[in-house]
Amino acid sequence: MKVRTPLAAAALEPDEGGRYGVYGGRYAPETLMAPLEELSRAYDKLRRKRTFQRRLNHLLEHYVGRPTPLYFAEGLTEHLGGARIYLKREDLLHTGAHKINNALGQVLLAKEMGKTRIIAETGAGQHGVATATAAALLGLDCVVYMGEEDMRRQRLNVYRMQLLGAEVAAVDAGSRTLKDAINEAFRDWVASFADTHYVLGTVTGPEPYPRMVRQFHSVIGSEARRQLRRLAGTPDPDVAVACVGGGSNAMGLFSAFLGQPDVLLVGVEAGGRGPELGDHAARFSGGTLGVLHGARTLVLQDEEGQVVGTHSVSAGLDYPAVGPEHVFLHDQGQIEFTSATDQEAIEGFHLLSATEGILPALESAHAIAEVTRRAPGMDGDQVILVNLSGRGDKDVESVLEYDAASGDQVPVRRPSGGDSVSVRRPSGRHSGSGAGDAE
Amino acid sequence: MSRRRKRSSRDGAIAAAFKTCAKERRSAFVPFLVAGDPSLEATPDLLRALVSGGADVIELGVAFSDPIADGPTIQRASHRALAAGSSLSAVLGIVERHREELGVPIVLFTYYNPVHARGVENFAAQAADSGVDGVLCVDLPPDEGLRELQPALEERGVDSIYLIAATSTRERIDRAAAASNGFVYYTARSDVTGEREDLIPTLAREVKRVRRRVRLPVAVGFGISTPEQVEEVAQVAHGVVVGSSLVRLVEENSAEADLAARLERRVRDLTAPLGARVL
Numbered sequence: 001m002k003v004r005t006p007l008a009a010a011a012l013e014p015d016e017g018g019r020y021g022v023y024g025g026r027y028a029p030e031t032l033m034a035p036l037e038e039l040s041r042a043y044d045k046l047r048r049k050r051t052f053q054r055r056l057n058h059l060l061e062h063y064v065g066r067p068t069p070l071y072f073a074e075g076l077t078e079h080l081g082g083a084r085i086y087l088k089r090e091d092l093l094h095t096g097a098h099k100i101n102n103a104l105g106q107v108l109l110a111k112e113m114g115k116t117r118i119i120a121e122t123g124a125g126q127h128g129v130a131t132a133t134a135a136a137l138l139g140l141d142c143v144v145y146m147g148e149e150d151m152r153r154q155r156l157n158v159y160r161m162q163l164l165g166a167e168v169a170a171v172d173a174g175s176r177t178l179k180d181a182i183n184e185a186f187r188d189w190v191a192s193f194a195d196t197h198y199v200l201g202t203v204t205g206p207e208p209y210p211r212m213v214r215q216f217h218s219v220i221g222s223e224a225r226r227q228l229r230r231l232a233g234t235p236d237p238d239v240a241v242a243c244v245g246g247g248s249n250a251m252g253l254f255s256a257f258l259g260q261p262d263v264l265l266v267g268v269e270a271g272g273r274g275p276e277l278g279d280h281a282a283r284f285s286g287g288t289l290g291v292l293h294g295a296r297t298l299v300l301q302d303e304e305g306q307v308v309g310t311h312s313v314s315a316g317l318d319y320p321a322v323g324p325e326h327v328f329l330h331d332q333g334q335i336e337f338t339s340a341t342d343q344e345a346i347e348g349f350h351l352l353s354a355t356e357g358i359l360p361a362l363e364s365a366h367a368i369a370e371v372t373r374r375a376p377g378m379d380g381d382q383v384i385l386v387n388l389s390g391r392g393d394k395d396v397e398s399v400l401e402y403d404a405a406s407g408d409q410v411p412v413r414r415p416s417g418g419d420s421v422s423v424r425r426p427s428g429r430h431s432g433s434g435a436g437d438a439e
Numbered sequence: 440m441s442r443r444r445k446r447s448s449r450d451g452a453i454a455a456a457f458k459t460c461a462k463e464r465r466s467a468f469v470p471f472l473v474a475g476d477p478s479l480e481a482t483p484d485l486l487r488a489l490v491s492g493g494a495d496v497i498e499l500g501v502a503f504s505d506p507i508a509d510g511p512t513i514q515r516a517s518h519r520a521l522a523a524g525s526s527l528s529a530v531l532g533i534v535e536r537h538r539e540e541l542g543v544p545i546v547l548f549t550y551y552n553p554v555h556a557r558g559v560e561n562f563a564a565q566a567a568d569s570g571v572d573g574v575l576c577v578d579l580p581p582d583e584g585l586r587e588l589q590p591a592l593e594e595r596g597v598d599s600i601y602l603i604a605a606t607s608t609r610e611r612i613d614r615a616a617a618a619s620n621g622f623v624y625y626t627a628r629s630d631v632t633g634e635r636e637d638l639i640p641t642l643a644r645e646v647k648r649v650r651r652r653v654r655l656p657v658a659v660g661f662g663i664s665t666p667e668q669v670e671e672v673a674q675v676a677h678g679v680v681v682g683s684s685l686v687r688l689v690e691e692n693s694a695e696a697d698l699a700a701r702l703e704r705r706v707r708d709l710t711a712p713l714g715a716r717v718l
Contacts, residue, residue: 017582017583025583026580026582027551027578027579027580027583028578028580029507029577029578029580029602029604030580030601030602030603030606030607030611030615030626031508031602031604031605031606031626031629031630032606033580033582033604033606033607033611034604034606034607034608034611035606173511173514173518174504174505179505182507183505183506183507187507187508187509187510187631190507190508190629190630190631191628191629191630191631193629288556289555290555290556291551291552291555291578292505292552293505293507294578296555301552303556304526304527304528304553304556305503305527305552305553305554305555305556305557306503306504306521306526306553307504307505307552308504
């Protein structure tokens with residue numbers, strides 16, 4: 001299968017101010033307005049350019065490893081009983097998550113724009129590693145902003161980025177996590193835009209970021225659709241599921257199925273420790289309309305408009321706002337949102353590991369958790385498509401900590417095989433945190 | 440672009456302040472502080488110190504949890520203010536109680552989200568009732584502000600002030616100028632807020648470029664912290680904004696009993712060079 005990123009697709013565009021209905025927009029300090037306008041123009045010109053598309057698709061195929069397989073998860077399907085479950089294996093990409101689709105696209109764009117320096121934010125590593133990788137490949141300087149708290153939790157990813165030649169800049173402001181890393185990246189960019197491109201890692205931020213990041217990831221959905229036609233006999237699943245931090249992997253998958261009433265699109269947010277404000281990152285149940293990081297969208301905030309802390313076992317979902325297009329599509333009835341708690345995600349992590357031999361990223365494990373709730377109630381001829389957005393190697397330590405804190409044994413799969421999969425049910429509450437970036 | 444006439448009879452306090460300065464042939468001094476730093480109780484005294492030190496217009500900062508346009512000094516101040524219980528409600532309360540007594544126009548300097556959370560109509564009504572003279576939202580460029588916030592403010596006679604930057608194209612300068620009332624705020628450098636040793640060498644030329652296209656007074660801020668810098672900027676600007684260095688003084692002296700007196704002395708030092716200015 002040839003790699004074709006549908007960059008020039010005309011559908012799904014916001015208006016020229018970057019608005020999806022009342023969401024999105026370009027709420028940025030004046031200094032950045034002209035650079036953002038320049039970025040919009042450069043992106044619109046390049047995405048239609050054949051040579052740019054060819055270069056990107058070539059790298060995606062030979063360097064990144066696209067197309068990723070679509071895999072029929074027979075073990076998980078049998079275990080749950082009900083719908084047939086297909087996994088879109090973004091976890092098999094170079095650097096271990098879907099993030100590289102966007103990072104490579106933007107760094108390539110930056111190079112075409114004549115920029116010599118790249119900056120990025122990262123929650124705990126995946127977007128930072130992907131951006132550092134693309135910068136190393138294309139020979140650009142790279143600085144990745146990362147909260148001190150996340151650096152402590154993810155020492156290995158910090159070293160990975162350093163090995164790739166990037167400077168990892170510690171952010172000691174605020175909660176010292178992803179939100180603060182984004183603040184710091186914007187502060188850098190206000191002073192450096194002349195030679196620097198800011199590679200924002202998810203489908204939020206001021207125009208053109210939401211549509212640009214979505215489009216670089218739309219290859220996920222377009223591939224899945226073609227693969228599903230071959231494997232399942234229909235291009236359209238009954239349900240498509242993806243986790244939603246900022247929402248980039250979800251938007252990448254869903255973009256191929258928008259406007260198709262027979263496909264139910266389900267986004268899964270981080271339910272964290274519970275429904276109290278501050279204990280989760282479920283914007284659709286606990287958020288209100290606000291303006292953060294350049295976009296008007298749902299934000300977890302207090303009544304005075306101060307952004308509140310969030311919690312998730314997966315740092316990639318641990319972010320107080322969500323991509324504006326998600327909110328728009330939710331209003332339109334095109335995407336349904338639900339959440340999975342830390343504990344459900346950890347259970348999903350163990351379940352996929354035991355039934356399929358695949359360690360999912362804790363972010364993606366939230367999507368698996370939703371599948372375990374949904375699949376048993378569906379018919380055997382129905383299809384669930386899941387975006388397995390990243391692999392879980394980075395999270396092994398977090399899972400170990402979580403399990404230790406909740407006093408659970410590591411589950412053992414009996415060698416006699418068959419259907420004797422033991423999936424343990426952790427019972428304790430836990431305040432640990434994992435790894436990743438806004439998905 | 441909206442050209443509606445303002446209805447309030449109270450309007451124009453900012454314009455009047457700049458006019459007075461022009462008559463006195465000097466630039467206006469526009470100090471900035473974060474409201475609620477180090478405490479809500481201390482803020483009125485500090486505002487009085489600004490006025491007695493020579494402030495012509497006050498920029499009163501509303502702390503926000505995610506100040507992406509601010510450097511470390513104002514970030515820390517915002518953090519302290521929030522920890523001390525500051526909020527947009529609290530700031531409006533301070534203005535309501537002290538605006539008249541202070542006798543100089545007050546511009547709320549804020550990020551858009553606290554305003555948005557309150558609802559723009561509510562905010563505009565409360566700001567006007569409290570005696571707020573103008574509002575500047577750092578992350579609300581005219582592109583968004585003209586549609587969202589400005590009509591409500593204009594309706595109630597509260598000025599909208601927009602930023603102009605070195606990166607602003609002619610079209611953007613014209614848009615900000617047409618949208619602003621009272622004055623426009625030119626950011627002296629493409630950077631976050633904070634003290635700097637030197638002004639950028641092209642500043643005078645840049646400010647003149649803006650002044651040629653703008654009918655309103657042009658105040659210049661970002662990176663201005665010493666009397667020498669104030670004097671230099673005053674050569675070309677109708678107003679000089681000083682923020683971080685005053686905020687740092689508050690930070691370093693917050694435990695001192697004579698904090699307000701120290702602030703007043705500092706403001707006097709900064710406004711001294713403005714006396715002889717012939718604009």
